Every structure is written in C-alpha cells, then in structure tokens.
Amino acid sequence: MFVVNLTYKAPLTEIDQVRDAHMEWVKAGYADGIFIASGAKRPRTGGIILARGTREALDARLAEDPFIKTDVADYEVIDFAATSAAAGLEALKD
Structure with a gap:
C-alpha cells in the first residue's frame, strides 16, 4: 500500500483553477x-x-494528475506494508 502526500506549491487561487480536473x-x-x-x-x-x-502503476497515474502537469503541487510517496487493520478493514492488510 502507498500513502501519497500531496503538497501545494502554488497559491490556492491557482490550485482552485485546476481542482475540477x-x-x-x-x-x-x-x-x-x-x-x-x-x-x-x-x-x-x-x-x-x-x-x-505497483509503484510503477502509481507513478504513471501520478504523472497524469493535472496538479502535477500544471506544476502546482508535489508528491511524496511512502510505501508501507499494512500488517494490522481495524475490524472491517482487513482487506487493507498486505
């Protein structure tokens, strides 16, 4: 599983112009x-x-994000193995 941390690097007025896409x-x-x-x-x-x-599929997907294409945000991708999960969320475990 991956945690993708998106950080804006442009003013919110620019972010909002791309938000719908x-x-x-x-x-x-x-x-x-x-x-x-x-x-x-x-x-x-x-x-x-x-x-x-896969990381490759995720990277390909992230490259298509309009936020990335317009250079208004950056991504940090964290790969982790979920070994525990709350009741009802067991499908998240690796």
Missing part, C-alpha cells in the same frame, strides 16, 4: 481500483491519497 483524475483512480481513500489536509496545504498496486 484534479477531482476527475481522482475519480478515475477509484474507478481503476488504484485509489482506496483520499482527502484534503487541514489546513488546506495539500492532500493525502491511499493507493494500492
């Missing part, structure tokens, strides 16, 4: 089964995505 990209990630959870950070400085699959 980014959200369509996020929806496609869910439809393709790569993304399993996502949301905005508080305060609004970026977001977090939980993803599964």
